Amino acid sequence: MVSKSHRRTALLAVIRRLLEGVGTAWAAVTLAFFALRFASGDPVASLLSQGLASPEQADEIRISLGLNAPLWLQYLRFLTNLLHGDLGSSLYTHRSVSQIILEQFPSTAVLAVSGLIAAILLGLILGITAAWFGKRASGMIAATIAALATSIPVAFAGILSLLIAGCLLQGPGSANGMLIRLILPAMVLGFASSGPIARVIHSGLSESLRSPFILAARARGIRRGFRLLWHALKPSLPPVISLTALEAAFLFTGTVVTETVFSRPGLGRLLVKSILDGDFPIALGLVALAAIFYTISHVFADLLTLVIDPRLRRAE
Amino acid sequence: MRFGFIKTLCVLWLAAIVLLALSAPFITSADPYTPVSDMLQSPSYHPPLGTDALGRDFFARTAYGARLSLSIPLLSTLLTVLIGTTFSLTAITAGRLSDRIILTIANAALAIPGLLLAMLLVAGFGPRLSTIVLAVGLGGIPGFIRLSRSIFLGIKEMGYIDAAYALGASRTRVAIAHMLPNAAPQLFSLATTHFAWAFMGTTTLTFLGLSGDPSFPEWGAMLNSGRMHLIQAPWLTIVPGILISLTILAVHYLGENYADN
Numbered sequence: 001m002v003s004k005s006h007r008r009t010a011l012l013a014v015i016r017r018l019l020e021g022v023g024t025a026w027a028a029v030t031l032a033f034f035a036l037r038f039a040s041g042d043p044v045a046s047l048l049s050q051g052l053a054s055p056e057q058a059d060e061i062r063i064s065l066g067l068n069a070p071l072w073l074q075y076l077r078f079l080t081n082l083l084h085g086d087l088g089s090s091l092y093t094h095r096s097v098s099q100i101i102l103e104q105f106p107s108t109a110v111l112a113v114s115g116l117i118a119a120i121l122l123g124l125i126l127g128i129t130a131a132w133f134g135k136r137a138s139g140m141i142a143a144t145i146a147a148l149a150t151s152i153p154v155a156f157a158g159i160l161s162l163l164i165a166g167c168l169l170q171g172p173g174s175a176n177g178m179l180i181r182l183i184l185p186a187m188v189l190g191f192a193s194s195g196p197i198a199r200v201i202h203s204g205l206s207e208s209l210r211s212p213f214i215l216a217a218r219a220r221g222i223r224r225g226f227r228l229l230w231h232a233l234k235p236s237l238p239p240v241i242s243l244t245a246l247e248a249a250f251l252f253t254g255t256v257v258t259e260t261v262f263s264r265p266g267l268g269r270l271l272v273k274s275i276l277d278g279d280f281p282i283a284l285g286l287v288a289l290a291a292i293f294y295t296i297s298h299v300f301a302d303l304l305t306l307v308i309d310p311r312l313r314r315a316e
Numbered sequence: 317m318r319f320g321f322i323k324t325l326c327v328l329w330l331a332a333i334v335l336l337a338l339s340a341p342f343i344t345s346a347d348p349y350t351p352v353s354d355m356l357q358s359p360s361y362h363p364p365l366g367t368d369a370l371g372r373d374f375f376a377r378t379a380y381g382a383r384l385s386l387s388i389p390l391l392s393t394l395l396t397v398l399i400g401t402t403f404s405l406t407a408i409t410a411g412r413l414s415d416r417i418i419l420t421i422a423n424a425a426l427a428i429p430g431l432l433l434a435m436l437l438v439a440g441f442g443p444r445l446s447t448i449v450l451a452v453g454l455g456g457i458p459g460f461i462r463l464s465r466s467i468f469l470g471i472k473e474m475g476y477i478d479a480a481y482a483l484g485a486s487r488t489r490v491a492i493a494h495m496l497p498n499a500a501p502q503l504f505s506l507a508t509t510h511f512a513w514a515f516m517g518t519t520t521l522t523f524l525g526l527s528g529d530p531s532f533p534e535w536g537a538m539l540n541s542g543r544m545h546l547i548q549a550p551w552l553t554i555v556p557g558i559l560i561s562l563t564i565l566a567v568h569y570l571g572e573n574y575a576d577n
Contacts, residue, residue: 027424032436039440039451151565153516155523155539156557163550253431253520260524261543272524275439283439291428298427 014303021299028291033078036284037071044091061091087285092277097285101267108266111185111258112251118190119247122149123197123240130198131205132228143202150195154254158188158261185262189254193247200243204236238309245301252290323573326566333563337382346373348380348533359551368538368552369545377533378555384534385560388449389514395453396514397507400460401496407461408468409491418461425458431517433458438521443528452517460510467502471495501574508571512564519560535560 044058044067053061062068065088066077081088087097126142126149133139161184208214209232217231256268267286274282336343346352351371352363359366365375407418425433434448434455441447471477472495480494519536521527530537535556542552 024424024427027420028427031421031425032428032433035433036436036440039437147565147568148561151568152561153519153523153536153539153557153564155520155536156553156561159539159543159546159553159557163546163553166547250429253429256435256524257520271435272526275435275526276443278439278442280439283436287428287432287436290432294429295427 010306013306017299017302021295024298025292025295028295029079029082029288030075032284032287032291033075036280036287040280065091082288087288088281090282091279097281100270100282101285101289104265104267104270107264108255108259108268110182111189111264111266112255114182114186115189115193115251115254115258116244116247118186119193119197119251120240120244122190122194124201126194126198127201128205128228128233130202131209134206142198146195146198146202148195149191149193149198152192154188154192154257155261157192158185158258161188162261181262181264185258185264188261189251189258192254193250196243196247197240200239201233201236204239205232208232208235238305241305241308242301245297248294248297252294320573322569326569329562329566330570333382333386333559336379337386340376340379340383344373344376344379346376348372348377349531358549365555366549366551368549369541374552374555377538378535378559381533381535381538381556382559384445384532385515385519385536388445388534389452389511389518391449392451392453392456392518393507393511393514395450396456396460396510397503399453400457401464401503403457404461404465404468405491405495407465408472409487409495419465422458422461422465426462430455430459430513431520434517434521435526438526443526445522445527445529445532445534448518448521448527452514452521455517456510456514460506463506464499464503467499467506468495471499474498505571505574508567508574512567512571515560515567516564 044053044061044065048055048058066074069077078088085098087101089096090100123146126146129142130139130146133142165184205228209228211232214227214232217227222231252268255266256271258264259266259268260272271283271286273279274286346363349372351367352373353367353371355367355369355371357363357367357371359374363373363375365373365378368374368377403418403422407415428436434451437451437454438447441450476498477490477494480490485494519534519539522532522534522536523540525537525540527534527537530541538556539553539560542549542556545552
């Protein structure tokens with residue numbers, strides 16, 4: 001029976017965490033804004049140096065972008081516009097940045113979500129195999145694959161997968177569009193992000209397998225497979241959830257590389273292109289959104305762990 | 317001290333890479349920037365690793381590439397460690413308020429993934445090789461501050477720090493003469509794992525073409541340009557890819573097991 005005061009403290013903890021998240025997102029966006037300004041100096045300078053604008057036109061652009069205003073005023077404008085979902089417009093095409101991002105979003109979202117699913121599945125398989133078989137050959141192999149997953153750059157894993165797929169399918173550009181367009185990239189992204197998950201499950205499982213409650217389950221006559229997959233796995237799952245939130249960050253930088261390797265349209269390639277072109281509003285908008293998204297997933301994971309893990313609820 | 321088989325392999329591998337970087341002009345006479353023969357030649361007696369899409373000796377590019385690929389993350393790690401340690405040491409010794417401020421800023425910055433922060437800085441500085449050093453170095457600082465701060469936090473609890481204060485040492489003296497030397501081994505281990513991150517980050521950024529000029533022999537950039545000829549000349553991507561992966565694997569392993577003995 002949960003008492004009323006108990007419920008209130010839990011609610012306070014949730015609200016506190018939400019407010020913290022808002023504060024972090026605000027600070028991160030602020031930092032991104034000032035880091036870019038600190039690094040770039042004059043955003044219009046790249047247009048000038050490329051001969052895309054005459055000095056008079058550059059002045060005009062500066063005025064239209066509000067770059068002649070003092071920095072703090074620009075920052076306030078950026079922040080209020082951001083709250084209204086307005087990220088400014090591209091320096092080159094003058095199209096709305098939020099619209100450009102919205103167009104590319106679905107492609108990246110599909111890739112990231114399927115990559116995340118692949119990462120969790122692969123991490124679970126590798127981690128459980130490594131813990132169950134321990135020092136035997138199959139356990140060592142699973143642990144080695146998990147170590148390789150963290151060390152092989154996404155770019156190289158992607159290229160290798162293309163090479164292998166190319167050999168298996170006899171030549172590039174064969175009819176297997178779906179394979180090249182989604183399954184292969186998602187698997188590469190999942191492989192690259194599965195290492196830490198596998199590791200956490202491996203250590204968590206090994207630890208709970210040594211705990212007395214597993215011995216007790218054994219004494220009650222519960223079968224080995226059930227003991228492992230239900231009793232021992234359950235307490236090692238909450239850390240995996242917060243880890244998955246951390247992975248969301250890695251997933252985004254991973255999609256940048258994966259989209260480049262597989263020539264897939266999306267936010268990652270948009271970011272690379274905007275950096276190479278010097279199109280600041282797009283780069284800043286993408287990083288700001290990534291920071292906000294990352295904070296949200298973090299807060300969400302924290303709350304989810306609170307719901308799932310009764311040990312944490314009692315401690316609150 | 318036990319020195320395992322895998323650890324020996326890791327040290328040998330890293331020594332070989334460093335040797336390759338140092339002795340590049342002696343083991344190959346070819347210039348990494350000028351074409352020597354036809355393009356996309358297969359590995360043979362001469363040139364040993366064939367040629368790339370512009371007919372440049374690929375072995376020479378790989379060897380000279382070791383110089384850039386190792387020195388860029390090394391420089392940025394140095395930058396990160398210097399600035400990060402200064403901030404975390406200040407946070408721990410200079411009082412509650414400064415600790416609060418530094419930790420808050422570092423935590424906010426951590427909401428932007430390090431590599432993304434580096435990309436944002438490259439966007440600002442302009443895509444060049446020199447700016448990648450700066451961007452990866454600065455992008456790693458928030459994470460380094462948080463981890464090194466917890467190292468100093470552990471040292472601060474030690475009895476000899478109280479003793480130093482009791483003997484009348486100033487905060488600066490305690491920080492520089494007592495905390496820093498005692499944290500050195502742990503900081504070194506942290507810097508090693510950070511180097512693996514910086515190495516991975518650098519090759520990622522150069523792979524994405526953010527070094528501006530693709531003619532530089534650097535493993536990440538080579539991985540990118542070799543990709544166009546994946547079927548005719550797979551060694552152009554496999555060689556730099558394996559070199560990058562094994563180096564990260566070795567540094568990771570050594571960094572993680574350094575604390576054990």
